[in-house]
Amino acid sequence: MRRLALGRTASAIAVPLGLVAIIMLLVVPIPAWLLDLLITVNILFALVILLTTMFAKKPLDFSVFPSLLLIATLFRLGLNVASTRLVLGQGYAGEVIHAFGSVAVGGSMVIGAVVFVILVVIQFVVVTKGAERVAEVGARFTLDAMPGKQMAIDADLNSGLITEDEARRRRKEVSAEADFYGAMDGASKFVKGDAIAGIVIVLVNVLGGIIMGVLIHGQQILDAVNTYTLLTIGDGLTAQIPALLMAVSTGMIVTRSNSESELGQDAGKQLTQSRLALMIAGVAACLMALIPGMPMIPFILVGGTLIFVSTRLRRAEQNKEKEAALAEVAAKQQAPASDTPEELMEQMRVHALEVQLSPDLVDLVSGVSDDLLARVKALRRRIAMEYGVVVPPVRTRDSVDLPPSTYVIRVAGVEMGRGLAPVGKVLALGDHLDALPGTPTVEPVFQLAGKWIPAELRHAAETTGATVIDRGSVLVTHLSSVITDNAGRLLSREDVRVLTEGVKRFSPALVEELVPGLLTLAEIHRVLQGLLAEKVPINDLARIYEALSLRAKVSTDPEGLIEAARGALGPVLVSPHLDERTLRVVMIDPQLEQGMLENLRPSELGTQILISPDMITRIVESLRTAVQAAEMRGWSPVLVCAPALRPAIRRLVAPQTNGLPVLSYQEVTSADVTIETVGVVRALDSIPA
Structure with a gap:
């Protein structure tokens, strides 16, 4: 435990001490051997960061990257200052810079200059520009998609698919992702500035070296140009190579999408997903080897390798098909006869709650941990906690009578809901879906316009700010709505x-x-x-x-x-409709309410208000107008009335107002809340007594 604590303490102070050391590089001269060591550390540090970005499964696994990028850039500039001091002052800056200036470019000033320019062009024009643009777009789209992601998390929480702790973790992850891409948008400017600084430093060092060699050391101008230019190019190469690695790392991290495996595994899996593509490429390489003047061996070698890989993939596909066929035959052999009395009795029994799936949707009940059955189990638990009623077991079966991609929810044998859940697709809800391919649809619970898009375009839809929901969540949300609407029957x-x-x-x-x-x-x-x-x-x-x-x-x-x-249960009835301890209500005009009380009559089905159909129509229209006006302002009002009228009014208006909550004055005043009147129901004529 003590060793672990010491390790944490060392890690905590390593970065501050490193920053202090970098600042010291800017003002304190260092010997050549120490500069060699620090340049080596700089190159390997950039290489470690590049490899880490390749092995990260998602960008947030390396969330410290923007800060490390700034530190590495500052470290590299500090080394430039230290090496410039040695080059101009002593004409020697250590073995590493000498090796890059003489060995790496063959001691040729022209070759060194060309190599340096090429590295700068690659870094500044290609990698840095692209990474900067990707980071900027990623930051903007991530921020635009935050509300949709938060809504998806709330939907999963409300349907019982995730716990409160999991929802809190996901919200924190969404916030961290937005912060990360925002930081990367700014950090990419460091890379761009580093590339520009590298060019300026090289030009200044060359000019300063020539002046030092001719005026101070008395060298011939050609000797001074050759000596100091090679040293400066070596210094520039030692800086530009790690700078290029950091630029590539920046591009790698901002273009890395969330995945369950590493970059190498994803690349290998996705590049070999099409056997035909590999076969065509291999044949094309072999044909190019037959063109006169083309080197035959490289093209034959590469083409033969691609053809060999494609044939191996074909064998693997055939083995999988055989295993699937054998498993299907074994399942049919183990299946009980469908004409036994027990099987017929089971098919005849009317189940309280049933979900029927078309044959192509049976993968939803595959038996894995996050399949439909597991989600239904979580849904039953949530409804039990919220409503105090134990939902009966949900019977799930396939039906060949249903159209493809269709599911049906039945309560006591009666269809109460129907929807679509196409295989390989997800439901995108938003206002900017026209550019995405897919099938337009209407979400069955909230009646929101959406589109079923291929699952591969999930990230593209999220970047437009759309809320993306998998088909299992769509079905469970629909099932939750049907259960709560029919809880009394269940x-x-x-x-x-x-x-x-x-x-x-x-x-x-x-x-x-x-x-x-x-x-x-x-x-x-x-x-x-x-x-x-x-x-x-x-x-x-x-x-x-x-x-x-x-x-x-x-x-x-x-x-x-x-x-x-x-x-x-007064406070319990009021709490779902509160908005920051405020209850917004629609009231009934006192004169109209008095007329209703005078025309209240008992019956076998409960109390009823004896008024004309024309008067009922006017009352309902007035209520709809008041509710719509409140909803346009973002409010969810309730209708309040006298306790004696509440049951009759609810039976009167609920079927025509999409289940508008109706509370009595007694229920509303039993809770310690602020009441705000947002509308009044009126009728043109008073109700005759």
């Missing part, structure tokens, strides 16, 4: 018994007083179904049962029991 009498037994374990007196003394399980079942129909959580069963026991002593009318339970 709650069985047996579920109520199990839930009641659970309450009895920690509140036995409450349950013994309520069941069966005051209410039967059937009556409690009806109350809980009524709450779930309005998406009211029933996980606080003890509080609900307390309210029911008090109300049941007065009346066992189902509507009154439901309203009593809602009254006990």
Whole structure:
């Protein structure tokens, strides 16, 4: 443990000490042997950074790169200053610079100058310019895509696919990615400036060396030009080679997309994905060897290698096809006969919740850790925690009657939802999808316009700011919506018994007083179904049962029991509609509300308001106008009314307003929130008494 702590301390102070040493290089002369050592460290440091960028699976794995790039650039400029001081002062700057100036370019001033110019052109015109442009575009697109990525994370969290900790980790990663590309956009300017500085330093050193040789050391001008130019070129090469490595590293890191493997593995896998492409290239190389004047051996060697690799890939594909055929035959042999009584009984049984898949979608239930079955399991757990109801097991099966890429969600044998999940595609939601190929569609839950695009274009869609959702998430989100809309139907009498037994374990007196003394399980079942129909959580069963026991002593009318339970859950009903502790409401004109109260009548289906159809139409239109005006301002209002009117008004307006929440004055005032009126429902004429 002590050794680990010392290691961390050394790592923490290494960078600050290194920066101090670099600053010392700018002002303190150093001997030639130390300059040799530092130049070697500089070259190898740049090589290590280049190799690290190649082995990084995604850019954020090397998030410290922008800072290292700045440090390396400063280190390289410090070495330039130190070497210039030795070249001009002593006419000798160590063995490394001498080797690059004499050995690497053959001691020729012309060759050295040409090689140096070529390196500068490669770095400045090709690599640096390209890396700078990629970093700039990557930074802009990453920032534009941040809202869409955050929405995708929230969608996965709401559908139960990920935990809160995982969502927090993903949000942090999205933020870190934006910061990284923003830093790389600025760091690429260091590389560009380094290339320009290298050219200026070489020109200054050549001119200064000639002046020093002729005026100070008394050399002939040609001797001074030859001596100092070779030293300067050697110095420039020792600086430009690591600078070129850092420029390549910059381009590598900004063009590296997220992957599960290293660059070499990805390149090998993707370059060999087309056997036909390798075969054609190999044949073309062999044909080029037959052209008169062409060297035959290199073309035959390369072409033969490509043909050999393509034939090996063909054999591998045939082996995979044989293994798949054998596995399919074995699966058919092990499958039970479909005409046994047990199999027929299973097919006849009506399941509470069922997902049917077309045959081409069976890969969604492949059995891996992140497949549809695992996501449905997480979804059941989330709904149980949020609504207090145990969702029945979801039966998944394929159906040859469905069109390709289609799934159907059934509740008690009745189709409640249908959608598409094409194989090999993802759903992109956004406003700038026209340039992407794909099939336009409408997202089934939120009715958002989108497009099914090939999975390979996921990154391209994200760079346009679109939200990209995989097909499994689309299906699970649709399933979650169907479950919450039909939670009341999915709650069985047996579920109520199990839930009641659970309450009895920690509140036995409450349950013994309520069941069966005051209410039967059937009556409690009806109350809980009524709450779930309005998406009211029933996980606080003890509080609900307390309210029911008090109300049941007065009346066992189902509507009154439901309203009593809602009254006990007032803050719970209000909290989903709050916006920073503010509840925005649409109210009913007092005169209109008074008329509704006077025309309220009981019936077998609950209380009803006896008004004309024309009056109902005007009330609904006025309500829609008020709600739309609030939604255009980014608000999600609720309708509030008198407690006695709430059940009747909800039955009146909910089917025509897409399930607008209807709360009573008592429920709203039970929560400590700020109430803001954003609309009033009016009718042109008063309701006749």
